[in-house]
Amino acid sequence: MSMAMVEASAPPLSQAGWIRAWPIYPLLLFVLAFFVYPVAQILWLSLIDPDGHFTLANYVHAATTPVYLQTLGITFQIAVWTTLLAILAGYPVAYLLATSRVRTREALTLLVLMPFWTSFLVRTFAWMILLGRNGVVNHLLVSLGIVDAPLSLIFNFTGVMIGMVHSMMPLAVMAMLSVMERIDGNLVKAARTLGARGGNAFWRIYFRLSMPGIAAAGLLVFITALGFFIVPSLLGGRQQTMISQVIISVVQELLNWRFAGALSVMLLAASALVFYLYDRLLGMSTLSGSADDVADGRKSGVLARAGSAAGERLIAALGWMTDRAGALLETVMPPRADRPRRAWSRLVLGIVAGLIIAFLCLPSLFVIPVSFTDGSFIEFPPKGFSLRWYETYFTSPGWVAATTRSFVVALLTGFVATVLGTAAAIVLVRQRIMFRMAIITLVLAPLVLPRIIIAVALFYLYAQLNLVGTVAGLVIGHTILAVPYVVITVMAVLKTYDERLDHAAWTLGASKWQALRRITLPQIKGGLIAGFLFAFITSFDDLTIALFVTGGSTSTLPRQMWNDLLLQVNPTLAAVSTLILVFVTAFIVLAEILRRRAVAG
Amino acid sequence: MIEPRSLKDPLRYSLDRRSVLMGGVAALTASSMALQKAFAAETLTVADPGGAWTPACDDAFVKPFEKETGVSINHIAREHYPSVEIKANVETKSYTWDAVIATDADVYELAPQHLLEPLDWSGEDMGQIMEAARKPGWMGQDTYATVICYRTDKYKDNGPKNWTDFWNVQRFPGRRAMHKHPIDTLEEALLADGVPMEKIYPIDMDRAFKKLDEIKPHVDVWWTGGAQTTQMLQSGEVDILPTWNARAQIVIEAGGPVAMSWDQGIYSIEGWVVPKGCPKAELAKRFIKFCANAKRQAEFVSKLAYGPTNPKAYDYIPKERAKFLPTAPGNLKLMMQSSTDWWGSNKEKAIERFNAWLLG
Numbered sequence: 034m035s036m037a038m039v040e041a042s043a044p045p046l047s048q049a050g051w052i053r054a055w056p057i058y059p060l061l062l063f064v065l066a067f068f069v070y071p072v073a074q075i076l077w078l079s080l081i082d083p084d085g086h087f088t089l090a091n092y093v094h095a096a097t098t099p100v101y102l103q104t105l106g107i108t109f110q111i112a113v114w115t116t117l118l119a120i121l122a123g124y125p126v127a128y129l130l131a132t133s134r135v136r137t138r139e140a141l142t143l144l145v146l147m148p149f150w151t152s153f154l155v156r157t158f159a160w161m162i163l164l165g166r167n168g169v170v171n172h173l174l175v176s177l178g179i180v181d182a183p184l185s186l187i188f189n190f191t192g193v194m195i196g197m198v199h200s201m202m203p204l205a206v207m208a209m210l211s212v213m214e215r216i217d218g219n220l221v222k223a224a225r226t227l228g229a230r231g232g233n234a235f236w237r238i239y240f241r242l243s244m245p246g247i248a249a250a251g252l253l254v255f256i257t258a259l260g261f262f263i264v265p266s267l268l269g270g271r272q273q274t275m276i277s278q279v280i281i282s283v284v285q286e287l288l289n290w291r292f293a294g295a296l297s298v299m300l301l302a303a304s305a306l307v308f309y310l311y312d313r314l315l316g317m318s319t320l321s322g323s324a325d326d327v328a329d330g331r332k333s334g335v336l337a338r339a340g341s342a343a344g345e346r347l348i349a350a351l352g353w354m355t356d357r358a359g360a361l362l363e364t365v366m367p368p369r370a371d372r373p374r375r376a377w378s379r380l381v382l383g384i385v386a387g388l389i390i391a392f393l394c395l396p397s398l399f400v401i402p403v404s405f406t407d408g409s410f411i412e413f414p415p416k417g418f419s420l421r422w423y424e425t426y427f428t429s430p431g432w433v434a435a436t437t438r439s440f441v442v443a444l445l446t447g448f449v450a451t452v453l454g455t456a457a458a459i460v461l462v463r464q465r466i467m468f469r470m471a472i473i474t475l476v477l478a479p480l481v482l483p484r485i486i487i488a489v490a491l492f493y494l495y496a497q498l499n500l501v502g503t504v505a506g507l508v509i510g511h512t513i514l515a516v517p518y519v520v521i522t523v524m525a526v527l528k529t530y531d532e533r534l535d536h537a538a539w540t541l542g543a544s545k546w547q548a549l550r551r552i553t554l555p556q557i558k559g560g561l562i563a564g565f566l567f568a569f570i571t572s573f574d575d576l577t578i579a580l581f582v583t584g585g586s587t588s589t590l591p592r593q594m595w596n597d598l599l600l601q602v603n604p605t606l607a608a609v610s611t612l613i614l615v616f617v618t619a620f621i622v623l624a625e626i627l628r629r630r631a632v633a634g
Numbered sequence: 635m636i637e638p639r640s641l642k643d644p645l646r647y648s649l650d651r652r653s654v655l656m657g658g659v660a661a662l663t664a665s666s667m668a669l670q671k672a673f674a675a676e677t678l679t680v681a682d683p684g685g686a687w688t689p690a691c692d693d694a695f696v697k698p699f700e701k702e703t704g705v706s707i708n709h710i711a712r713e714h715y716p717s718v719e720i721k722a723n724v725e726t727k728s729y730t731w732d733a734v735i736a737t738d739a740d741v742y743e744l745a746p747q748h749l750l751e752p753l754d755w756s757g758e759d760m761g762q763i764m765e766a767a768r769k770p771g772w773m774g775q776d777t778y779a780t781v782i783c784y785r786t787d788k789y790k791d792n793g794p795k796n797w798t799d800f801w802n803v804q805r806f807p808g809r810r811a812m813h814k815h816p817i818d819t820l821e822e823a824l825l826a827d828g829v830p831m832e833k834i835y836p837i838d839m840d841r842a843f844k845k846l847d848e849i850k851p852h853v854d855v856w857w858t859g860g861a862q863t864t865q866m867l868q869s870g871e872v873d874i875l876p877t878w879n880a881r882a883q884i885v886i887e888a889g890g891p892v893a894m895s896w897d898q899g900i901y902s903i904e905g906w907v908v909p910k911g912c913p914k915a916e917l918a919k920r921f922i923k924f925c926a927n928a929k930r931q932a933e934f935v936s937k938l939a940y941g942p943t944n945p946k947a948y949d950y951i952p953k954e955r956a957k958f959l960p961t962a963p964g965n966l967k968l969m970m971q972s973s974t975d976w977w978g979s980n981k982e983k984a985i986e987r988f989n990a991w992l993l994g
Contacts, residue, residue: 098986098990099990100986100989100990100993103990103993104989104993107993158861158865161862161865161871162865162869165866165869165871166809166870166871167869167870167871168869185854188854188855188856266814266858266859267858267859267862270855270856271814271850271853271856271992271993272992272993274814274989274992274993279989282985284718285713285714285715285717285718286715286717286981286985287743287981287982287985288717288718288721288743289982408888409888410865410868410888411865412868412869485718489718489722492719492722492726492728493722493725493726495728496722496726496727496728497726501728501730502730580713581713581719583730588710595684595711596684596685596688596710596711597684597685598684598685598861602861602864602865
């Protein structure tokens, strides 16, 4: 008790900054040991010629051969569009969830998360079958007379967008939702009482308060999208080649790690430049900073000021436009005295968000009937009915073991990443530490780099540490990829957290640890859960690291699916996906029921 | 008793193997007991390309080998391109694989870097392997071919026969897919342009790309993976595409309206390698030798439509089946072999130019 008192009564600023920042060190050490050190060894090769002399030849070649810069441009273009669309479509869904009753929100959250539980391999093939020339969607459009001939929905930019936005939107929704949940609805009501019309109240109050969520979602979606390669290679056309695909081919086919290193460094540098511009233009403070940044005048660059002034005008304009549209609607359809006025906007929101949620669920739901086919292909409509693909799953020790191992590895990854990431996020948001932007960029870097580079680097490191083919090796590799999601999500939520609650707790005699455990963590629970979920799913869906560092002795679910997929996509994959979907959904529902009982009891 | 020394003595072993083949009961018992003792409790990790490969390999090679030697085999599927992992295995001396399937093109990269163990080419079975499948560190296990595959509901019996037909969009209208990769694709262009099969290499890239310009606007899908081609043929997403024969075979065997033409097909070979310095190299080589046997290869291709590399295997393969296999004499003579020499030294340049061409 006395220790706690002493610690609590000591003003935090009396300690040196670098000591106070200790919770960030475990993550930094982890990233240095398992990412920077091994990856730098690989990337370093790009500066060395085969005879061991320093050379810039790889970089000169990469920079002067137009195809690489072009591909890099395409990569950023695809990532930007994915981000815009995922945020634009995700926002109404997150808003609907945040403003619904608890039960509705929980039910809808289950639907939004559905794509997560269907392996990305299965999802992408589901889109190929749904959107193909003879696919379900085109059949429907033609038979309804909406179009004369089947549309080209895939093997072009549209296909890549559909696949990528679909993959990324749950991430965007959950990141935004964790911030929106904490917005006090009374603020909007107050604005309306003070005379703001609905549009202005929403844009000037609610939207602005949800900005940290948008910033976090945008950043996460953008950097994750930069590293995509399965979706563009299966759903894209001639011109949708992303730089990851090129780097993978240089590594695997040409075994030219020097040039692959140069391309990777180029990608990292371009991404860092984008972060820098983002920070200058919009201010990373929307995400990480506090009022300090503004008070410091650190963000007083012309760009930042122009950016924020433009932002203000944009918000005002949006508010005005929404109100005009509302007024117009009211003149066309005057409000009836017997109906509440707000029903209209709620109805529109419900329809828009409902359609977007339907889009999210479509491939997962498609997989269910397909898994009961009697034929040997994933096709729609399925041929006959049988349980043979479930039988294949349950009678194969390989499948069952891989499933169990995947769950174990993903749970461990979720746990480790949440602990390391949350501790670091608290420091990044609350303390003014040096190199904050650099640290954030470093933590995010594993998402930008093609996974094959990380996988190769880890193999060489693991060989020295005897970690090849171990569960620990998998968990470490997955944590490197998962931790950025936790850091960014928790940072966004902390941004909405009033630190004075902690100060109050300390004043009342709580130790720092007690305040953290009893006050802070419960308040930011939404962010922690979202972060854990993202970490879990990153591990659960990873193929590249699993293929590489396991060598084969320890198979995970995506790896097992991959084995099956090499010659054809057979319905076992649909059966597995259905089982996972049912299992996870049942688990979440059951946990919720138990929690309610406990609360009620 | 047999001393461990005998493991290092191929001559002794090959004598044992021959006596087994001769069918002497005593010899059989002796040799398998001897092997069982020698390798008892040993494990071997073999990696293959996965998919339908794995069960076929299991039945034809893995299980019989386990039974005969008492070795237990950890049989797994590997990455698309095994070279990176083989290199990592050797450089770190941390062996995740003891024997692994690699293509002739992979071997072109791996062998000069001294990443492969020399194999033991002694013995009758190994001696029967076809010339193109023999390299010091690699034994070709099967042959696969890139051929023209098409929907018979679109073209009936009068389907496209060769690459000139594939390029002829007037006579063969329909949706087309091509491989988003220069290997095979450049050859296809030259063949379509009338270059005879034996004059393809060295590839005249200018000529090939000029011919590709003609077909570019008519290609609806650029595929990147074999599973994708099976799906597209099965669903009718496209009407005509080049793909590996076994991918189309899956649809044909399931009763799909699909046919293929062997004419001007381009074949390659994949086979076993042992990563250099692997502590279980001797045992792995013994397993590879086991896979050279004609009868076992015949069993292997009864489930998987690849061509055996031991021509004697055709003595045990029914005629009906043989017509679907690339190395069946009638098929092989219609096709050409992909040149690992040319690709080995030109791949980087070709891929770069191909990618630029695609974007243009």
